[in-house]
Amino acid sequence: MNHDFQANLKLLCSFYKSISEVCRRLDINRAQFNRYLNGTTFPSTNTLRRFCDFFGVEVEEIKLPHQQFQRLVQVKPEPLNTSASQASDPALIYQQRVMQMGQKGLDKYLGYYFEYYLSMAYPGKILRTLVCLEKHAGKTYFQRTERIQKKGRRHVFHGKYKGMVQYLSDRIFMMDFETLTEYEITQTILFPSFKNRIDCLTGLRLGVSGSGERMPCCTRVVYEYLGQEVSFRKAFKLCGLYDLDSDEIESGIRQNIRNDIKEDEWHFRARF
Incomplete structure (x- = not known):
């Protein structure tokens, strides 16, 4: 696999002016990157995911046999390069500003979480997903992965959301995009943790619901912190749909994701 990865990485670099440009954009040491290109060292899981995000490929794809990977890359769109004329584009300026702001204070939140909320597509069920917050080149991003298997059926549905994170005035703002069907953008706003140790957010x-109805919905959500490193396979197997009274979901979490509203409340509000 190292030989294929080496060849695949060289192919991806060939779309850029030089290896130096790739290293500069990735903010990685040239000598270290050369070891990956020469096949003497294989990158860590986090570094590999960082490379894939930069080049616009999946982790599973970059490990494919080289000839198969060549055919795959041929049908993928070329990477976007910001030209001088684009530098004055108001939309790009705004996007860059959003990405730069609100990055201080997020390091303590990096790692893996179980996300819990009442499913929009399957009313009356709790959905548990796996979320990973990571930092690349000074910016904080996250990936949310769904695993849904209906009771009594063998087929498993997957959903993958990728987005960015900002920490603004004691609130964590997350916006993501569904990458498999490209049908959905979601936004999550969380209370931060004011303790040294993160437990739940x-x-x-x-x-919008993933069903054909596509009804816009708002729901309470809980993020249960798992740690900086987890076994993705074991954690992902625990994701899916659960009954409202399931003993596999902690009672405190079940209580915090209830979508009730008090008589004196005029808006649907989060619970701190």
């Missing part, structure tokens, strides 16, 4: 999630 609570807030609200706004999106």
Whole structure:
């Protein structure tokens, strides 16, 4: 696999002016990157995911046999390069500003979480997904992965959301895009943790149901912190749909994601 990865990485670099440009954009040491290109060292899981995000490929794809990977890359769109004329584009300026702001204070939140909320597509069920917050080149990003298997059926549905994170005035803002069907953008706002140790984060999630109805919905959400490193396979197997009274979901979490509203409340509010 190292030989194929080496050849695949060289192919991806060939779309850029030089190896130096790739290293500069990735903010990685040239000598270290050369060891990956020469096949003497294989990158860590986090570094590999960082490379794939930069080149616009999946982790599973970059490990493919080289000839198969060549055919795959031929049908993928070329990487976007910001030209001098684009530098004055108001939309790009705004996007860059959003990505730069609100990055301080997020390092303590990096790692893996279980996300819990009442499913929009399957009313009356709790959905548990796996979320990973990571930092690349000074910016904080996250990936949310769904695993849904209906009771009594063998087929498993997967959903993959990728987005960016900002920390603004004691609130964590997350916006993501569904990458498999490209049908959905969601936004999540969480309360931060004011303790040294992160346990659970609570807030609200706004999106549309994955069913044909595509009804805009807002639901309470809980993020349960798992740690900086986890066994992805073991954690992902625990994701899916659960009954409202399932003993596999902690009672405190079940209580915090209830979508009730008090008589004196005029808006649907998060629970701190």
